Amino acid sequence: MTGMPGDGGALRVHMSRVVVATAYGGPEVLAVTDEPTAAPGPGEVRITVRASGVNPVDYKVYSGAMGADPGRLPLRIGSEAAGQVTEVGPEAVGPAGPVAVGDEVIAFRVTGAYAAELVVPAQALVPKPPDLGWAEASGLMLAGATAWHALAATRLGAGDTVLVHGAAGGVGLMAIQLAAARGATVIGTASPAKHKLLREFGAIPVAYGDGLADRVAAAAPDGVTAALDLVGTDEAVDVSLALVTDRERIATIAAARRGLDLGIRVLGGAPGADPGTDIRAAARLELARLAGQGRLRVLVAQTFPLENAADAHRLSMGGHVAGKLVLTP
Numbered sequence: 617m618t619g620m621p622g623d624g625g626a627l628r629v630h631m632s633r634v635v636v637a638t639a640y641g642g643p644e645v646l647a648v649t650d651e652p653t654a655a656p657g658p659g660e661v662r663i664t665v666r667a668s669g670v671n672p673v674d675y676k677v678y679s680g681a682m683g684a685d686p687g688r689l690p691l692r693i694g695s696e697a698a699g700q701v702t703e704v705g706p707e708a709v710g711p712a713g714p715v716a717v718g719d720e721v722i723a724f725r726v727t728g729a730y731a732a733e734l735v736v737p738a739q740a741l742v743p744k745p746p747d748l749g750w751a752e753a754s755g756l757m758l759a760g761a762t763a764w765h766a767l768a769a770t771r772l773g774a775g776d777t778v779l780v781h782g783a784a785g786g787v788g789l790m791a792i793q794l795a796a797a798r799g800a801t802v803i804g805t806a807s808p809a810k811h812k813l814l815r816e817f818g819a820i821p822v823a824y825g826d827g828l829a830d831r832v833a834a835a836a837p838d839g840v841t842a843a844l845d846l847v848g849t850d851e852a853v854d855v856s857l858a859l860v861t862d863r864e865r866i867a868t869i870a871a872a873r874r875g876l877d878l879g880i881r882v883l884g885g886a887p888g889a890d891p892g893t894d895i896r897a898a899a900r901l902e903l904a905r906l907a908g909q910g911r912l913r914v915l916v917a918q919t920f921p922l923e924n925a926a927d928a929h930r931l932s933m934g935g936h937v938a939g940k941l942v943l944t945p
Contacts, residue, residue, distance in 0.1 A: 630655075630662070633945060635730035635925045636690035637678035643926035643933070645678060646693070653735050656705035661715050661738050663699040667754035667919070668729045670941040671695065671786070673885070675929050682885075692728030693925070694943075698744055698753035699723065699734070708738040711901055720744040722904060724757035725896075730925055732945035742900045745908025752914035755786065755940030756907055757900060759914075762869060762883070763790035764899040765892035767798065769881045770842040770865045774799030777836045779856065782846035783819055784810040784938045786915075787869065791844055792819045793912055800842075803835050805852075810938050817913070829855045845871055847935075853878070915939030 630653040639645045656662050674693050676682055701719040708715045721741040744753045778795050782788045783804025795802045796818040804819035811821035822831045843856035848870025856866045868875040872886035882889040906912035917939040920928040928941045
Protein backbone atom coordinates (compact mmCIF):
# COMPACT_ATOMS: atom_id res chain seq x y z
CA MET A 617 0.00 0.00 0.00
CA THR A 618 1.32 3.44 -0.82
CA GLY A 619 -0.10 6.80 0.20
CA MET A 620 -0.40 9.87 -2.01
CA PRO A 621 -0.77 13.42 -0.72
CA GLY A 622 -4.34 14.60 -0.77
CA ASP A 623 -5.89 11.23 -1.55
CA GLY A 624 -7.53 10.96 1.84
CA GLY A 625 -5.96 7.59 2.56
CA ALA A 626 -3.89 4.83 1.10
CA LEU A 627 -4.08 4.10 -2.60
CA ARG A 628 -3.10 0.69 -3.85
CA VAL A 629 -0.81 0.83 -6.85
CA HIS A 630 -0.55 -2.32 -8.97
CA MET A 631 2.83 -2.92 -10.58
CA SER A 632 3.38 -5.48 -13.31
CA ARG A 633 6.46 -6.90 -14.97
CA VAL A 634 6.14 -6.27 -18.68
CA VAL A 635 8.21 -6.77 -21.82
CA VAL A 636 8.85 -3.61 -23.82
CA ALA A 637 10.81 -2.67 -26.92
CA THR A 638 13.10 0.18 -25.93
CA ALA A 639 13.91 0.99 -29.57
CA TYR A 640 13.09 -0.27 -33.06
CA GLY A 641 15.26 -3.15 -34.22
CA GLY A 642 15.86 -6.83 -33.52
CA PRO A 643 15.19 -8.92 -30.39
CA GLU A 644 18.08 -7.21 -28.62
CA VAL A 645 15.84 -4.16 -28.05
CA LEU A 646 13.48 -6.13 -25.78
CA ALA A 647 13.69 -5.56 -22.03
CA VAL A 648 11.66 -6.40 -18.92
CA THR A 649 10.54 -3.54 -16.70
CA ASP A 650 7.95 -2.75 -14.03
CA GLU A 651 4.98 -0.61 -14.99
CA PRO A 652 1.91 0.48 -13.02
CA THR A 653 -1.45 -0.88 -14.12
CA ALA A 654 -4.57 1.22 -13.73
CA ALA A 655 -7.69 0.00 -11.97
CA PRO A 656 -10.19 -1.56 -14.39
CA GLY A 657 -12.72 0.95 -15.61
CA PRO A 658 -16.23 0.36 -16.98
CA GLY A 659 -16.28 -2.78 -19.09
CA GLU A 660 -12.70 -3.68 -18.09
CA VAL A 661 -11.08 -6.52 -16.15
CA ARG A 662 -7.75 -7.11 -14.43
CA ILE A 663 -6.16 -10.51 -14.97
CA THR A 664 -3.11 -12.24 -13.58
CA VAL A 665 -1.34 -13.65 -16.64
CA ARG A 666 -0.30 -17.30 -16.55
CA ALA A 667 1.02 -17.50 -20.13
CA SER A 668 1.37 -15.32 -23.24
CA GLY A 669 1.48 -16.49 -26.85
CA VAL A 670 4.37 -15.49 -29.12
CA ASN A 671 3.53 -14.66 -32.74
CA PRO A 672 5.49 -13.39 -35.77
CA VAL A 673 3.49 -10.16 -35.83
CA ASP A 674 4.90 -9.35 -32.38
CA TYR A 675 8.40 -8.78 -33.70
CA LYS A 676 7.13 -7.03 -36.82
CA VAL A 677 5.63 -4.41 -34.50
CA TYR A 678 8.99 -3.38 -33.03
CA SER A 679 11.16 -4.13 -36.07
CA GLY A 680 10.10 -0.87 -37.70
CA ALA A 681 8.35 -2.70 -40.56
CA MET A 682 4.99 -1.32 -39.38
CA GLY A 683 6.24 2.17 -38.59
CA ALA A 684 8.98 3.55 -36.36
CA ASP A 685 7.43 6.48 -34.50
CA PRO A 686 9.81 7.20 -31.58
CA GLY A 687 6.88 8.67 -29.68
CA ARG A 688 5.45 5.16 -29.22
CA LEU A 689 8.52 3.94 -27.32
CA PRO A 690 8.84 2.08 -25.02
CA LEU A 691 6.48 -0.22 -26.88
CA ARG A 692 4.44 -2.97 -25.21
CA ILE A 693 4.38 -6.31 -27.07
CA GLY A 694 1.95 -9.22 -27.42
CA SER A 695 -1.69 -9.74 -28.36
CA GLU A 696 -2.83 -12.96 -26.65
CA ALA A 697 -2.64 -14.38 -23.14
CA ALA A 698 -4.37 -16.65 -20.66
CA GLY A 699 -4.90 -15.95 -16.99
CA GLN A 700 -7.24 -15.53 -14.04
CA VAL A 701 -9.53 -12.58 -13.30
CA THR A 702 -8.58 -10.70 -10.11
CA GLU A 703 -10.69 -7.54 -10.38
CA VAL A 704 -13.64 -6.40 -12.49
CA GLY A 705 -14.93 -2.98 -13.37
CA PRO A 706 -18.59 -2.04 -13.76
CA GLU A 707 -20.51 -3.78 -16.56
CA ALA A 708 -17.68 -6.21 -17.30
CA VAL A 709 -19.43 -8.42 -19.82
CA GLY A 710 -17.60 -10.62 -22.32
CA PRO A 711 -18.76 -12.60 -25.36
CA ALA A 712 -19.87 -15.45 -23.07
CA GLY A 713 -21.59 -13.19 -20.49
CA PRO A 714 -20.61 -11.38 -17.27
CA VAL A 715 -17.01 -11.82 -16.10
CA ALA A 716 -16.32 -12.49 -12.42
CA VAL A 717 -13.31 -12.57 -10.10
CA GLY A 718 -11.74 -16.04 -10.21
CA ASP A 719 -12.73 -16.78 -13.81
CA GLU A 720 -10.04 -18.48 -15.90
CA VAL A 721 -9.96 -16.72 -19.26
CA ILE A 722 -8.26 -16.38 -22.61
CA ALA A 723 -7.52 -12.80 -23.69
CA PHE A 724 -7.47 -11.94 -27.41
CA ARG A 725 -7.03 -9.49 -29.04
CA VAL A 726 -5.28 -7.37 -26.38
CA THR A 727 -2.33 -4.98 -26.19
CA GLY A 728 0.85 -5.65 -24.24
CA ALA A 729 0.14 -9.29 -23.47
CA TYR A 730 3.78 -10.01 -22.55
CA ALA A 731 3.16 -9.16 -18.90
CA ALA A 732 2.50 -10.55 -15.43
CA GLU A 733 -0.74 -8.58 -15.12
CA LEU A 734 -3.09 -6.93 -17.61
CA VAL A 735 -6.13 -4.66 -17.60
CA VAL A 736 -8.19 -5.49 -20.68
CA PRO A 737 -11.69 -5.00 -22.10
CA ALA A 738 -14.04 -7.75 -20.94
CA GLN A 739 -15.07 -8.13 -24.58
CA ALA A 740 -11.54 -9.47 -25.27
CA LEU A 741 -12.09 -12.41 -22.88
CA VAL A 742 -13.54 -15.86 -23.44
CA PRO A 743 -13.69 -18.62 -20.80
CA LYS A 744 -10.70 -20.95 -20.71
CA PRO A 745 -11.81 -24.58 -20.96
CA PRO A 746 -10.99 -26.34 -17.66
CA ASP A 747 -9.05 -29.13 -19.36
CA LEU A 748 -6.90 -26.80 -21.48
CA GLY A 749 -3.48 -25.95 -20.03
CA TRP A 750 -2.40 -22.36 -19.56
CA ALA A 751 0.35 -22.52 -22.21
CA GLU A 752 -1.97 -24.13 -24.75
CA ALA A 753 -4.72 -21.60 -24.00
CA SER A 754 -2.35 -18.68 -24.53
CA GLY A 755 -1.36 -19.98 -27.96
CA LEU A 756 -4.83 -20.87 -29.23
CA MET A 757 -6.49 -17.72 -30.42
CA LEU A 758 -4.30 -15.81 -32.87
CA ALA A 759 -3.26 -18.90 -34.82
CA GLY A 760 -6.72 -20.42 -34.53
CA ALA A 761 -8.59 -17.29 -35.60
CA THR A 762 -6.19 -16.74 -38.50
CA ALA A 763 -6.71 -20.29 -39.72
CA TRP A 764 -10.47 -19.96 -39.26
CA HIS A 765 -10.47 -16.79 -41.36
CA ALA A 766 -8.39 -18.44 -44.09
CA LEU A 767 -10.81 -21.36 -44.37
CA ALA A 768 -13.78 -18.99 -44.48
CA ALA A 769 -12.12 -16.79 -47.12
CA THR A 770 -11.45 -19.77 -49.39
CA ARG A 771 -14.90 -21.27 -48.74
CA LEU A 772 -13.39 -24.57 -47.69
CA GLY A 773 -15.72 -27.49 -47.09
CA ALA A 774 -16.34 -31.19 -47.47
CA GLY A 775 -14.87 -32.68 -50.63
CA ASP A 776 -12.24 -29.99 -51.07
CA THR A 777 -8.52 -30.66 -51.28
CA VAL A 778 -6.50 -27.84 -49.76
CA LEU A 779 -2.76 -27.23 -50.02
CA VAL A 780 -1.33 -25.66 -46.84
CA HIS A 781 2.12 -24.08 -47.22
CA GLY A 782 3.98 -23.91 -43.91
CA ALA A 783 1.77 -26.56 -42.38
CA ALA A 784 3.94 -27.26 -39.31
CA GLY A 785 3.73 -23.71 -37.92
CA GLY A 786 1.19 -22.52 -35.39
CA VAL A 787 -1.36 -21.37 -37.99
CA GLY A 788 -0.65 -24.36 -40.23
CA LEU A 789 -1.39 -26.95 -37.56
CA MET A 790 -4.65 -25.17 -36.75
CA ALA A 791 -5.59 -25.00 -40.43
CA ILE A 792 -4.95 -28.73 -40.87
CA GLN A 793 -7.25 -29.66 -37.99
CA LEU A 794 -10.03 -27.23 -38.86
CA ALA A 795 -9.97 -28.19 -42.55
CA ALA A 796 -10.04 -31.91 -41.76
CA ALA A 797 -12.98 -31.32 -39.41
CA ARG A 798 -14.86 -29.75 -42.33
CA GLY A 799 -14.32 -32.86 -44.39
CA ALA A 800 -11.51 -31.56 -46.59
CA THR A 801 -8.38 -33.45 -47.64
CA VAL A 802 -5.27 -31.57 -46.50
CA ILE A 803 -1.84 -31.60 -48.15
CA GLY A 804 0.77 -29.81 -46.07
CA THR A 805 4.28 -28.65 -46.93
CA ALA A 806 7.08 -28.98 -44.39
CA SER A 807 10.64 -30.21 -44.10
CA PRO A 808 10.86 -34.04 -44.05
CA ALA A 809 11.68 -33.99 -40.32
CA LYS A 810 8.17 -32.70 -39.64
CA HIS A 811 6.24 -35.09 -41.87
CA LYS A 812 5.39 -37.46 -39.02
CA LEU A 813 3.89 -34.53 -37.11
CA LEU A 814 1.74 -33.49 -40.08
CA ARG A 815 0.38 -37.02 -40.41
CA GLU A 816 -0.52 -37.00 -36.70
CA PHE A 817 -2.51 -33.81 -37.23
CA GLY A 818 -4.33 -35.17 -40.28
CA ALA A 819 -2.40 -33.96 -43.34
CA ILE A 820 -0.67 -35.64 -46.26
CA PRO A 821 2.90 -34.27 -46.00
CA VAL A 822 5.04 -33.14 -48.91
CA ALA A 823 8.50 -31.58 -48.86
CA TYR A 824 8.85 -28.03 -50.13
CA GLY A 825 11.59 -27.15 -52.63
CA ASP A 826 12.21 -27.92 -56.29
CA GLY A 827 9.52 -30.13 -57.78
CA LEU A 828 6.88 -29.19 -55.19
CA ALA A 829 4.07 -28.82 -57.73
CA ASP A 830 4.72 -32.32 -59.07
CA ARG A 831 4.78 -33.83 -55.58
CA VAL A 832 1.51 -32.14 -54.66
CA ALA A 833 -0.11 -33.24 -57.91
CA ALA A 834 0.95 -36.82 -57.20
CA ALA A 835 -0.54 -36.61 -53.70
CA ALA A 836 -3.79 -35.13 -55.07
CA PRO A 837 -4.61 -37.01 -58.28
CA ASP A 838 -8.09 -35.42 -58.38
CA GLY A 839 -6.66 -31.91 -58.16
CA VAL A 840 -6.32 -29.16 -55.58
CA THR A 841 -9.29 -26.86 -55.04
CA ALA A 842 -7.84 -24.34 -52.55
CA ALA A 843 -4.50 -23.21 -51.14
CA LEU A 844 -3.33 -21.37 -48.03
CA ASP A 845 0.04 -19.59 -48.14
CA LEU A 846 1.25 -19.21 -44.57
CA VAL A 847 4.92 -18.57 -45.41
CA GLY A 848 4.99 -15.87 -48.09
CA THR A 849 7.59 -17.43 -50.40
CA ASP A 850 7.49 -17.12 -54.17
CA GLU A 851 7.36 -20.90 -54.33
CA ALA A 852 4.20 -21.03 -52.22
CA VAL A 853 2.45 -18.42 -54.35
CA ASP A 854 3.63 -19.84 -57.69
CA VAL A 855 2.70 -23.45 -56.88
CA SER A 856 -0.69 -22.36 -55.58
CA LEU A 857 -1.39 -20.49 -58.82
CA ALA A 858 -0.26 -23.48 -60.87
CA LEU A 859 -2.56 -25.93 -59.09
CA VAL A 860 -5.67 -23.95 -58.10
CA THR A 861 -7.76 -22.61 -60.97
CA ASP A 862 -9.91 -20.18 -58.94
CA ARG A 863 -7.73 -17.38 -57.54
CA GLU A 864 -10.48 -16.47 -55.09
CA ARG A 865 -9.72 -19.80 -53.39
CA ILE A 866 -6.05 -18.98 -52.80
CA ALA A 867 -5.33 -17.04 -49.61
CA THR A 868 -2.07 -15.63 -48.26
CA ILE A 869 -1.25 -14.16 -44.86
CA ALA A 870 2.38 -13.44 -45.71
CA ALA A 871 2.75 -12.28 -49.34
CA ALA A 872 0.58 -9.18 -49.38
CA ARG A 873 2.21 -7.28 -52.22
CA ARG A 874 2.30 -10.21 -54.66
CA GLY A 875 -1.10 -11.37 -53.55
CA LEU A 876 -2.76 -8.04 -54.25
CA ASP A 877 -1.04 -7.83 -57.64
CA LEU A 878 -2.16 -11.35 -58.57
CA GLY A 879 -5.75 -11.10 -57.36
CA ILE A 880 -5.61 -13.76 -54.67
CA ARG A 881 -7.12 -13.34 -51.20
CA VAL A 882 -4.78 -11.34 -48.95
CA LEU A 883 -5.63 -11.66 -45.26
CA GLY A 884 -4.38 -9.87 -42.16
CA GLY A 885 -3.20 -6.40 -41.21
CA ALA A 886 -1.24 -5.37 -44.30
CA PRO A 887 -2.51 -2.35 -46.29
CA GLY A 888 -5.20 -3.54 -48.68
CA ALA A 889 -5.65 -6.88 -46.89
CA ASP A 890 -8.89 -8.26 -45.47
CA PRO A 891 -8.49 -8.17 -41.67
CA GLY A 892 -11.48 -10.43 -41.12
CA THR A 893 -12.15 -8.65 -37.82
CA ASP A 894 -15.69 -9.91 -37.31
CA ILE A 895 -14.93 -13.45 -38.51
CA ARG A 896 -11.93 -13.75 -36.19
CA ALA A 897 -13.77 -12.31 -33.19
CA ALA A 898 -16.73 -14.63 -33.73
CA ALA A 899 -14.42 -17.64 -33.98
CA ARG A 900 -13.10 -17.29 -30.42
CA LEU A 901 -15.88 -19.10 -28.57
CA GLU A 902 -15.93 -21.91 -31.12
CA LEU A 903 -12.15 -22.32 -30.98
CA ALA A 904 -12.29 -22.53 -27.18
CA ARG A 905 -15.11 -25.07 -27.37
CA LEU A 906 -13.24 -27.29 -29.82
CA ALA A 907 -10.03 -27.09 -27.78
CA GLY A 908 -11.92 -27.88 -24.60
CA GLN A 909 -13.41 -30.97 -26.22
CA GLY A 910 -10.00 -32.16 -27.33
CA ARG A 911 -10.96 -31.72 -30.98
CA LEU A 912 -8.43 -28.92 -31.55
CA ARG A 913 -4.90 -29.39 -30.27
CA VAL A 914 -2.45 -26.59 -29.55
CA LEU A 915 1.11 -27.86 -29.92
CA VAL A 916 3.44 -25.90 -27.63
CA ALA A 917 6.96 -26.19 -28.97
CA GLN A 918 8.73 -24.41 -26.09
CA THR A 919 8.10 -22.06 -23.17
CA PHE A 920 10.30 -19.18 -21.99
CA PRO A 921 10.19 -16.90 -18.96
CA LEU A 922 9.34 -13.26 -19.69
CA GLU A 923 12.99 -12.34 -19.17
CA ASN A 924 13.92 -14.53 -22.15
CA ALA A 925 11.42 -13.04 -24.60
CA ALA A 926 14.28 -12.06 -26.91
CA ASP A 927 15.41 -15.71 -27.10
CA ALA A 928 11.87 -16.77 -27.99
CA HIS A 929 11.81 -14.20 -30.79
CA ARG A 930 15.17 -15.29 -32.16
CA LEU A 931 13.91 -18.86 -32.31
CA SER A 932 10.64 -17.79 -33.95
CA MET A 933 12.44 -15.67 -36.54
CA GLY A 934 14.42 -18.72 -37.63
CA GLY A 935 11.22 -20.02 -39.20
CA HIS A 936 11.62 -23.67 -38.21
CA VAL A 937 9.46 -23.94 -35.10
CA ALA A 938 6.76 -26.63 -35.11
CA GLY A 939 3.83 -25.28 -33.14
CA LYS A 940 3.68 -22.35 -30.70
CA LEU A 941 6.17 -20.53 -28.48
CA VAL A 942 4.88 -19.29 -25.13
CA LEU A 943 6.09 -16.90 -22.43
CA THR A 944 5.37 -17.45 -18.73
CA PRO A 945 5.65 -14.74 -16.03
